[in-house]
Amino acid sequence: MKNGLATDRRPDHASGDRQRDEVDLAVRSAVAVHGVRVDAPVQRRSGAGPSDDGHVVVAGRGLALPIVPTSPYSVAAGRLLFDGTDLGVAATPVSRPRFYDLATADGVPYSQLARLHSTDVLATTVLQTCVRYREPERCRFCAIEESLRAGATTRLKTPEQLAEVARAAVRLDGVRQMVMTTGSTAGPDRGAGLLAECVRAVVAAVPGLPVQVQCEPPADLSVLAELRAAGASTIGMHIESLDPEVRRRWTPGKATVPLAEYERAWSEAVRVFGWNRVSTYLLIGLGEDPDELVAGARRLIAMGVYPFVVPFRPLAGTLAARDGARAPEPELVSDVTARVAAALTAAGMTGADQGAGCAACGACSALPQAGG
Ligand code: SF4
The missing domain is CATH 3.20.20.70 (Aldolase class I)
Structure with a gap:
């Protein structure tokens, strides 16, 4: 195990060499469950709906993702990363309105x-x-x-x-x-x-x-x-x-x-x-x-x-x-x-x-x- 993910169950991450215009379903499902490390200005605790989530634009779509400081996924410098490796997908936190x-x-x-x-x-x-x-x-x-x-x-x-x-x-x-x-x-x-x-x-x-x-x-x-x-x-x-x-x-x-x-x-x-x-x-x-x-x-x-x-x-x-x-x-x-x-x-x-x-x-x- 590394970062809480069993290595044999990691989603098959495509190389970050090329820019992709959609995050694939396996990665989308993994970030939904494992969350991301991100400094998200649009977030909140508790309440109805996606509480405890940070709002991030990933590959052009808004996602509500759990903020988990121990997640292997992170958002940094405009990219979605897995263990620090660029997954080839643009990702930016939603700005404070x-x-x-x-x-x-x-x-x-x-x-x-x-x-x-x-x-x-x-x-x-x-x-x-x-x-x-x-x-x-x-x-x-x-x-x-x-x-x-x-x-x-x-x-x-x-x-x-x-x-x-x-x-x-x-x-x-x-x-x-x-x-x-x-x-x-x-x-x-x-x-x-x-x-x-x-x-x-x-x-x-x-x-x-x-x-x-x-x-x-x-x-x-x-x-x-x-x-x-x-x-x-x-x-x-x-x-x-x-x-x-x-x-x-x-x-x-x-x-x-x-x-x-x-x-x-x-x-x-x-x-x-x-x-x-x-x-x-x-x-x-x-x-x-x-x-x-x-x-x-x-x-x-x-x-x-x-x-x-x-x-x-x-x-x-x-x-x-x-x-x-x-x-x-x-x-x-x-x-x-x-x-x-x-x-x-x-x-x-x-x-x-x-x-x-x-x-x-x-x-x-x-x-x-x-x-x-
Ligand atoms: S983030 Fe979107 S899908 Fe989620 S509760 Fe709000 S409106 Fe509904």
């Missing part, structure tokens, strides 16, 4: 209201608390309330605040899309009504900005049409695993919502938002049989829902990290990602076509490097 230096009139820093993800995505968690955050309901991979506890964000963002930040982020930093997620509320809309108000304000402030909303399937599905009418262009309703046993273990609270309810909500969302305008996260490495995971992804694709496959990682502040859970092997990430990407290609479905949201951004998944 200018909107981070601004604050609202009442003194709330914009950086506490929304964050830059990748190079051009503005992301916010509208409600930073979740009704499912206490054990035994809490999802084991989630750290949504930790950034609130650390004082890095505010509990509830108002529509006016988000409109103000979005306007600045588009003007100063060239943001091209926005992702709005929320912790789940106890109400039947699960927080979707709050999202609708925020979308309305943002789209009024920045007409034409593509916005994705992310929430649990609302009990009252009419709220999906309200979100669309408010101006959301895509929606993510994230189940993380289609395996009932894995759901019970990893998302005990959300697992009380039956798969059939997710399916009902996805179908209605496809009707309202359109084919390939709806997505869900599927996490690789929760213990689900890989063949079943891929078969489930194919069923979602057949429904018009984009399965955003993302490697699980035990983030700081999560129950998974506390309990010593480990990220999957890079080979598993490559295998599942390649098969799901092939199914997406066969269906003519691309993440980029979504225009807004995680599938369009792609920084947390290896799907873009696999053709998905």
Whole structure:
């Protein structure tokens, strides 16, 4: 072993002699799991989404990568290196956006209201608390309330605040899309009504900005049409695993919502938002049989829902990290990602076509490097 990687399992690194315009899937999967050593100005700890990650442009694409000081991968002098050897791929940390230096009139820093993800995505968690955050309901991979506890964000963002930040982020930093997620509320809309108000304000402030909303399937599905009418262009309703046993273990609270309810909500969302305008996260490495995971992804694709496959990682502040859970092997990430990407290609479905949201951004998944 060297640097934590078994030598016989290293990805087959191409020579750095020539410049490549895409990082290959094996290397993409390895950096997703092993992380990189990088001084990244755009990063954060805890919260929803790619927390603990640094945002880096590798071969022209934004990637959200774990920052791991012991990783054999590093970013230095504009290149991606493995054990100091140039892998032939350009890599540069995303620069700190200018909107981070601004604050609202009442003194709330914009950086506490929304964050830059990748190079051009503005992301916010509208409600930073979740009704499912206490054990035994809490999802084991989630750290949504930790950034609130650390004082890095505010509990509830108002529509006016988000409109103000979005306007600045588009003007100063060239943001091209926005992702709005929320912790789940106890109400039947699960927080979707709050999202609708925020979308309305943002789209009024920045007409034409593509916005994705992310929430649990609302009990009252009419709220999906309200979100669309408010101006959301895509929606993510994230189940993380289609395996009932894995759901019970990893998302005990959300697992009380039956798969059939997710399916009902996805179908209605496809009707309202359109084919390939709806997505869900599927996490690789929760213990689900890989063949079943891929078969489930194919069923979602057949429904018009984009399965955003993302490697699980035990983030700081999560129950998974506390309990010593480990990220999957890079080979598993490559295998599942390649098969799901092939199914997406066969269906003519691309993440980029979504225009807004995680599938369009792609920084947390290896799907873009696999053709998905
Ligand atoms: S894929 Fe989603 S969560 Fe990940 S960096 Fe992009 S917008 Fe953020």
